[in-house]
Amino acid sequence: MRQFLFYAMGDEFDVAQYLSQYQIDYSCVWERDKHQTNGLVKYLGNEYMLNIYEQEKIAYKYMQTNKDALKALVNFAMLSLSCEFEIDSETTRSYLSFEPETMLLAGHIGLKLAFNLEISISETWYIPSAAEY
Numbered sequence: 001m002r003q004f005l006f007y008a009m010g011d012e013f014d015v016a017q018y019l020s021q022y023q024i025d026y027s028c029v030w031e032r033d034k035h036q037t038n039g040l041v042k043y044l045g046n047e048y049m050l051n052i053y054e055q056e057k058i059a060y061k062y063m064q065t066n067k068d069a070l071k072a073l074v075n076f077a078m079l080s081l082s083c084e085f086e087i088d089s090e091t092t093r094s095y096l097s098f099e100p101e102t103m104l105l106a107g108h109i110g111l112k113l114a115f116n117l118e119i120s121i122s123e124t125w126y127i128p129s130a131a132e133y
Contacts, residue, residue, distance in 0.1 A: 003116055004047035004055050006062060006070075008077040009039030022069035025062075047082035047116075052096065055081045060102050067109055074110035082116040 005027075015029045015038050027043045044058050059079055063070060070077060083096070096115050098106075106113050 003043075003080060004045050004050065004058075004082040005041055005043050006059075006077065006079045007039060007041040008073040009037050010076040011037050013038045013040075013073075013076045015040055018072065022072060024066050024069040052081055052083045052115075055083075056099060056102055060099075060105065063102075063105050063109060063111065067105075070109045070111055078112040078114055079106065080114045080116045082118075084118045084120070 011032070015031060018040070019026075019029070024040075025042060026040050029040045030038065032038050042062070044062055045055060047055065050058070059081060063079065098113055103113070
């Protein structure tokens, strides 16, 4: 499942203490007593409706708005943009990158950036069986 979100999690991440110190927009939190680790997530949009460029604009605005709160999460946090690729015999490679402004802001904050990819193989793409080799 692809996801366009910001999340922070870790065994040492004290969600309650963090939220008492920082104002940050989030979707849900969880604690270790019910899960393997503590965490916080903010769903940033519908990854199936937003292309990668629209997601990056939303992500940049979220980082800009929550810059100070995100700096406190540097060891626990990641921002993940989501996209889907269909691979066929004509197009077997693609290019993904973040804009320099996004990379600069994430670097200033100390935030990891990631692409969450969902890759599917076209039904029209012929894949030879092992017996054909």
